[in-house]
Amino acid sequence: MAKYYDVDDILAEQETLPTVFNTEVYALGRALDPSCDSENLPAGSSVNLPFWLADFLSHRKMLKPHLPKFLKKRLRDELQGEAGCVDLRDRCKFFYELGRKLCTLSELDGSEDLSEFLLNTFTSRFKEMLTTSHVCSNETRETYSRVLTNEELELFTRAQASSKAFERWIYSKSTVISSRIKRNKRKREWEGQEFRFRTRPVVSA
Amino acid sequence: MEGPATSSGALPPDTNDTDDLTMEPSDDLGLGPEVPGGTEHPLEHDYDVSNDAQLLRQAWINESLTPEVLMYREDLVDRIRSLIARQEKIVEDYEQDHNQALTRAIRFAEVSRIKFCLRSYLRKRLSKIEAYAIHIYMNEELSSKLSPQELEFAKDYIDAVNRLFKDSILSRLPKDYNDLLHQSMESEAPDMIPEPSLDRHVFVRVLDDLGDIPIDDQNTTFRLQEGDIFAIRYRLIRDFVDSGRVELV
Amino acid sequence: MATDFARTATNLVKELKTHLEANDLGGSGSASGGSGGAVGSGGGVRGGVLRDPGQALPAYKEDEVSKSAREVQEHYDSVVAILGAFREENREWDTRPEVASSVLIHHQSLLRNKRLLLAYQNLRLERIKAFRWKCGRLPRATQDKLSPPERDFVKSYERILNSYQKQCRVDLTVGFFPPGENLLKVRVTEDLGVMEFDYIGEADLQVGTVHLLPHEEAERLIIEGKLEHLA
Amino acid sequence: MGMASCLTNEELQFCAESAEVTIVPNFSTPILQLVNGEYGPFRAQNEATVPFWLATLLRKRNLCRVKPPEWMKSESLVQVLAAEKSSPNEWQELPHHYIEIAKLLFTKAEEDFAEFEMDVHEIRRLIDDIRLVRFDKIEKQFKQVTGAMTIRLTNFCAMELNLMRNFLLSSLDEYHKFSKTAEDSVQQRQTQLSDDEDSQEPQVRQLR
Numbered sequence: 001m002a003k004y005y006d007v008d009d010i011l012a013e014q015e016t017l018p019t020v021f022n023t024e025v026y027a028l029g030r031a032l033d034p035s036c037d038s039e040n041l042p043a044g045s046s047v048n049l050p051f052w053l054a055d056f057l058s059h060r061k062m063l064k065p066h067l068p069k070f071l072k073k074r075l076r077d078e079l080q081g082e083a084g085c086v087d088l089r090d091r092c093k094f095f096y097e098l099g100r101k102l103c104t105l106s107e108l109d110g111s112e113d114l115s116e117f118l119l120n121t122f123t124s125r126f127k128e129m130l131t132t133s134h135v136c137s138n139e140t141r142e143t144y145s146r147v148l149t150n151e152e153l154e155l156f157t158r159a160q161a162s163s164k165a166f167e168r169w170i171y172s173k174s175t176v177i178s179s180r181i182k183r184n185k186r187k188r189e190w191e192g193q194e195f196r197f198r199t200r201p202v203v204s205a
Numbered sequence: 206m207e208g209p210a211t212s213s214g215a216l217p218p219d220t221n222d223t224d225d226l227t228m229e230p231s232d233d234l235g236l237g238p239e240v241p242g243g244t245e246h247p248l249e250h251d252y253d254v255s256n257d258a259q260l261l262r263q264a265w266i267n268e269s270l271t272p273e274v275l276m277y278r279e280d281l282v283d284r285i286r287s288l289i290a291r292q293e294k295i296v297e298d299y300e301q302d303h304n305q306a307l308t309r310a311i312r313f314a315e316v317s318r319i320k321f322c323l324r325s326y327l328r329k330r331l332s333k334i335e336a337y338a339i340h341i342y343m344n345e346e347l348s349s350k351l352s353p354q355e356l357e358f359a360k361d362y363i364d365a366v367n368r369l370f371k372d373s374i375l376s377r378l379p380k381d382y383n384d385l386l387h388q389s390m391e392s393e394a395p396d397m398i399p400e401p402s403l404d405r406h407v408f409v410r411v412l413d414d415l416g417d418i419p420i421d422d423q424n425t426t427f428r429l430q431e432g433d434i435f436a437i438r439y440r441l442i443r444d445f446v447d448s449g450r451v452e453l454v
Numbered sequence: 455m456a457t458d459f460a461r462t463a464t465n466l467v468k469e470l471k472t473h474l475e476a477n478d479l480g481g482s483g484s485a486s487g488g489s490g491g492a493v494g495s496g497g498g499v500r501g502g503v504l505r506d507p508g509q510a511l512p513a514y515k516e517d518e519v520s521k522s523a524r525e526v527q528e529h530y531d532s533v534v535a536i537l538g539a540f541r542e543e544n545r546e547w548d549t550r551p552e553v554a555s556s557v558l559i560h561h562q563s564l565l566r567n568k569r570l571l572l573a574y575q576n577l578r579l580e581r582i583k584a585f586r587w588k589c590g591r592l593p594r595a596t597q598d599k600l601s602p603p604e605r606d607f608v609k610s611y612e613r614i615l616n617s618y619q620k621q622c623r624v625d626l627t628v629g630f631f632p633p634g635e636n637l638l639k640v641r642v643t644e645d646l647g648v649m650e651f652d653y654i655g656e657a658d659l660q661v662g663t664v665h666l667l668p669h670e671e672a673e674r675l676i677i678e679g680k681l682e683h684l685a
Numbered sequence: 686m687g688m689a690s691c692l693t694n695e696e697l698q699f700c701a702e703s704a705e706v707t708i709v710p711n712f713s714t715p716i717l718q719l720v721n722g723e724y725g726p727f728r729a730q731n732e733a734t735v736p737f738w739l740a741t742l743l744r745k746r747n748l749c750r751v752k753p754p755e756w757m758k759s760e761s762l763v764q765v766l767a768a769e770k771s772s773p774n775e776w777q778e779l780p781h782h783y784i785e786i787a788k789l790l791f792t793k794a795e796e797d798f799a800e801f802e803m804d805v806h807e808i809r810r811l812i813d814d815i816r817l818v819r820f821d822k823i824e825k826q827f828k829q830v831t832g833a834m835t836i837r838l839t840n841f842c843a844m845e846l847n848l849m850r851n852f853l854l855s856s857l858d859e860y861h862k863f864s865k866t867a868e869d870s871v872q873q874r875q876t877q878l879s880d881d882e883d884s885q886e887p888q889v890r891q892l893r
Binding site: 221231286296310313317319320321323324325327328329341352354355357358361362364365366368369370372373374377378379381382388389391397 | 496499519520525526527530534561564565568572575580585601602603604606607611613614615617618621622623624625626628632633635636644653655668669670
């Protein structure tokens, strides 16, 4: 897996979706569903599972996955109308990433037009972001960081960073190199490291 | 003439003494292949690659902007190294010679620029090698793109990271699940190895008419003509980077 | 709830990620990827100076890692117990869907925990390297936050990096910023005594004094916070 | 979103400093042989061509005047600006590093413009205008991006590309992921039909 260590990918797979078990599950009744009163989880139980587990079991026909609430018809209709300002972050931080992953699930009802829906949503929101991404007020930025999904926020922040870096560069007379760390002189924690200088101390102070 | 308006500590020579600006006899100058200098090229062609310093600069830019490690430019780096050494020697030799102060400042500036490119070039490569060490090391074709030193670095790096993962995490896991290449004994092929995404998009400039290249499975093609710049999926132009028919911008 | 199957490790990763984002070193990805980034344009999203170098890396959470490892062991024990029971009875466990699903859930939870734990270690590893490239060697405050295996790694990393640099006869830990002028104007913020430099020879670096020093040698001292670059 | 591939603006400026410029030296010397090539011979008051970094070094020591390049003449800038404004989908050809070069000249050799009868303020304003008009056009154009595609950006300049790099390229990456997902899910549905039978049984046989 090329993205084995990718933390965003990992966290996207932590998002949950409703599932219905096709089989009974031996000895995990309570663990899967706290309201279960038998040792085994009965077949037909509805359980919310993180994607990483639902995906695996669904491929083995042990459960049937369902669309998470935020991808249900109602929200989709809502998004068709005014995609730009809908708070997707609240619904799922990894809206697109998880959405795309759901597209690969077999047996997921309503997944046929899911990829198209995701694409359309991204496209319409992308345009809006483009208008504001390079120049925008602090308030807009604030609002944005509350409603954008992780993927969108990353794009937005990157665009902002590029603009800022450009402004900094174009208005600067010369490049000033600065330290990334503020040295704490009181604690002498920075002392005594044997840095290998090419510059050779001749006389120590 | 005015005194040095400059911070450099290198005093400008007396105007009467202009001969001091002359460099040493030309047999003393180990310069790269004799390619006409940039003077013939108008500004519009400031990207025209024609000598080692420029080649190195472009190699550094390519390396900075591609998702995967490119072919190591062994000959170029070797030539650059000896150029640097020679120039540094000259800078050192002129240390006491005030008549050569400007010459020295110029050479020092130029060699600093070249050293910056070389370091950045090698650093960018190392960072990609670190990120995809196992992927590269397990693939002969990719390994062949590394210098012997880089290959050794990759191997040592893999060892060091393996040891870290083993000591801190894997040693605490049950035996069927403590491998670093396979998620578990169930995995038939290694399924834990990070690799670069060749589907990332890049900006390229076409240096050579490449004709129509396919851009998807549906036989759609795209014409790449000399001088054009594109935002394009890296995979589509991958082969042209090492052969120098496109460059990253 | 099934999410409990990896909760400890998930929190470990989430918390570390949040901490690292709040204490950004500027620039993204592996720091060895180039130009220090203090003036960087690219990934340096949140930017700024790291106020407290001690926060560059949070302490290694040994307790949580152990706890998660214990959970892994429990999953494993469950699998072994189930398989053992069936072997004793000489029955095929995988013809029993309710048992198979249980085994698969344990199995998948094992993989998940393993991935999270490794991701946790890998995130730390990346930060340790980034710090080394951008700010020089780790300060004491950070060294205390390393686990013993991490301390070993730091040593190994220094060693292989040195060996590479030696073979290539190049010092990669300087020259992160494109050289503009030969000499940089700097003010000394920490007594360094008399040092010898390329190009200009010796300089007496007493606190508060101003010097013109060669770009690449001055650069490292600036990055380490011993000199201040004056525009 | 993976390792960021980028160059800093300072690095771009560094690249721009390798481009050549005309200077009028006030000293004379035979050919200057450098790694980069041969420069000179220099004769006082005669034009010579050197890379920007060398021009800057000499200029700082008051050893030359830097002659702003032809394309910076206000007449040609006025033309460029007009053309940029009148054609929303076409980009005028400018030196690849025009923004960096302009900045270099404005900061390092501002007084020299007058010596070549050029009005530095007017030129500065024109260049800023051109830059802004082009940025604006770029944003408009990218609104037409609606999917994974290859985009022709001929005549885009280094700094313009760098400014758009993160946003545009990452968006294209994102679009590509969408189209790939669409393909994959179609494919998967097809294979699903064929092996529905075998996969009924849980696939865990090798687990010990």
